[in-house]
Amino acid sequence: MTGSSSLPDLIHRTARQDQAAFAELYRQAAPQLFGIALRISSRREIAEDILQESFVAVWVKAADFDPQRGSAMAWLVSIVRNNAIDYTRRRAARPEGRAVADAETLLAAVPAADRTEGRAEARALQRCLDQLEAMPRRAVTLAYVYGLTRDELAEQLRVPVGTVKSWIRRSLERLQRCLDG
Numbered sequence: 001m002t003g004s005s006s007l008p009d010l011i012h013r014t015a016r017q018d019q020a021a022f023a024e025l026y027r028q029a030a031p032q033l034f035g036i037a038l039r040i041s042s043r044r045e046i047a048e049d050i051l052q053e054s055f056v057a058v059w060v061k062a063a064d065f066d067p068q069r070g071s072a073m074a075w076l077v078s079i080v081r082n083n084a085i086d087y088t089r090r091r092a093a094r095p096e097g098r099a100v101a102d103a104e105t106l107l108a109a110v111p112a113a114d115r116t117e118g119r120a121e122a123r124a125l126q127r128c129l130d131q132l133e134a135m136p137r138r139a140v141t142l143a144y145v146y147g148l149t150r151d152e153l154a155e156q157l158r159v160p161v162g163t164v165k166s167w168i169r170r171s172l173e174r175l176q177r178c179l180d181g
Helices: 008-013 019-041 044-064 072-093 101-106 119-130 135-144 148-157 161-180
Strands: none
Touching: 008 019, 008 044, 008 072, 019 044, 019 072, 044 072, 072 148, 119 135, 119 161, 135 148, 135 161, 148 161
8 A cells, every 4th residue: 555545546445445545545634634623623632533533434434425526635524524513513502502602613713812802702703693694604604614715615505606705705794893893
């Protein structure tokens, strides 16, 4: 097994239960995927759990990968992202975390030194996020929490790139007005 195997090939071989291909897939993709999980969760131990759950899902769902629908890395990132979202939802389902989970997730992307207001800021941000329509709110969250590009957002949300740009621009303006007011 060499490091030159392509991700799509490794995923297809993983679908056939090839453990060596799965190990190589992990070796090649895990560092980048861990970085994404860490950026979303902001805690190393949670990111490790998300990554582990994600690779279990890759092992189980490898046969579902279709290179015609997108790149191998985009498919892997979507699994990590979905696991991270599931983690956030589980956390939000707890009564003590539900009200501010989305805002805290957004604030987690802000450097700790800039988070002086803590939970009060999270509540204010959540209040403002709740005023956005569902799709624009999702676009903002995916862009600023999960780091998706405008093109990735368009693909994920199945809308034109121009729509994504408009949603984000208008949503950021509305959030700014809401937070300032």
